[in-house]
Amino acid sequence: MSEQSQTAELTANQTYNAEHTNTNNGEHSVSYGTYFMVWLGLVALTSVTVTVAGIHLGSLTLITALLIAAVKTTLVGYHFMHLKFDNIIIKIFVMVCLGIFLCLWILTFADLSFR
Amino acid sequence: MTEHSEVMQEETQIHSGAHVHRDDEGSKMAMWLFLFTELLLFGGLFLLYGSYRFEYADGFKAAAADMNSVIGAVNTLILLTSSLSVALSIAALQRKQKALALGMLWFTIICGLVFLVNKYFEWSHEIGMGIYPGGPALENMSNGEIIYFGLYYVMTGLHGLHVIVGMIFIGFVMFFISRDKITATNYQKLENAGLYWHLVDIIWIFLFPLFYLLH
Known part of the structure; x- marks a missing residue:
């Protein structure tokens, strides 16, 4: 009896998972740790921007700032906005x-x- | 036997649930299309900033030197952290940790509020110094500086409005989560709110160096 109910439960779970995959953009459970690492990267890049702005690089200052912002945007888009899985x-x-x-x-x- | 039929019934319910008209992919795509219009809205302003900076490089540098880059940096950290908490709330909901997901969204809203309070103090300080349209300090400035502050108020103001809208959006999503309308298997609305919030974060990622650091 218990075995039967276990099998039935398993089937139910499979159906459940199948439904999940069809509707909610595929199964993608990112670990909390990954998100924290991305955040650390973003904070590090922010401090790099602030530091670099203190050094006078002339015309390169604007380009450097924009490049770092572009890298940060890529990080946010790819990981936080889930473009990775899209x-x-x-x-x-x-x-x-x-x-x-x-x-x-x-x-x-x-x-x-x-x- | 009864157990089996119960499971069968559940299966049927789930099965029929799959036929309820719901298109998460379409919903997500619509959100992205909306974000593209936002990109053009802010993009046009960034283009204006770029062209005027090209023409009035000295005025822009002089004006940026007056900005409080510490508040700007703190606000950057606040928005980055709030982006993290939105991403974490989606991950938590996927793991059926409803309370954690709601907690993370509360945290996001609080971050948004702190950001706006900082912005309020910043603007008050500048307005107090006479830097506002028709203000005494602004009238004595060069053309470049006047344009810089015009763009500064418009762009950070519009961004601030987006922060407010994002907080309201997240507030609605929290209401739906608490009523189990948004669940571990049906969370596209939360995902869309997250997309919006991340866009607001990305815009600030560009606003911060352009207005606070390049002097």
Whole structure:
């Protein structure tokens, strides 16, 4: 009897898991530790930005600050926003959107620089 | 036998539950599309910042030197930590740790509040010094500095509004979690609130160096 109920429970669990996978963006349970590591990385990069800003690098200061911000954004997007686990179509959407945004910058600065 | 039929019934319920119209992937995609419009909203302002900085480099540097980079750094840490707590709350809910998930969301809202309080003190200080549209200090500044402070108020103000909206969004999600409308198997709304909050964090990641550090 108990064996039968165990098997039945197992089947129920399997059905449950199958339903879970279909609806909630796949099974992805990230460990709490991973999130803490990402956070530590973000805090470290913030302190790097603050330190680098204190050193006078001339025109490189702006580029360095933006590069570090871009790395931080990648960390947040990939881990916190779960792009890591997302469907390829969402990844493509994000890349296309960032590509358009980059084009806007390049075109604007191409105009500004050659005035 | 009765146990077996009970399980069968549960299975049927779960099975029929799978047919309830719910499209998490679509919901997530819609949220991302919305975030793209947000990117263009702030992106346009960042572009404006970039172009004016290109034209008034000295004015921008002089104005940024007046900023309190300590408050900016503290606010950065607060938002990064709140992003962590949102991510943790999703992980906790996935593990069916409802209380922990709610606790993490409370923590996020408190972080948002502390961020806004800091912002309030910061703005009050600047307004107190006469730096506001038509203010005595702003009138004596160079064009570059005036544009810098205009962008500063618009961009951090708009960002602050987003923090408020994010807190309200998270508040609704917490209500749904407490009523078991958002659960370990149905948490896309929480995920979407998280996406929004992370976007607000990302915008600040760029605002912080551009307004507080580049002098």
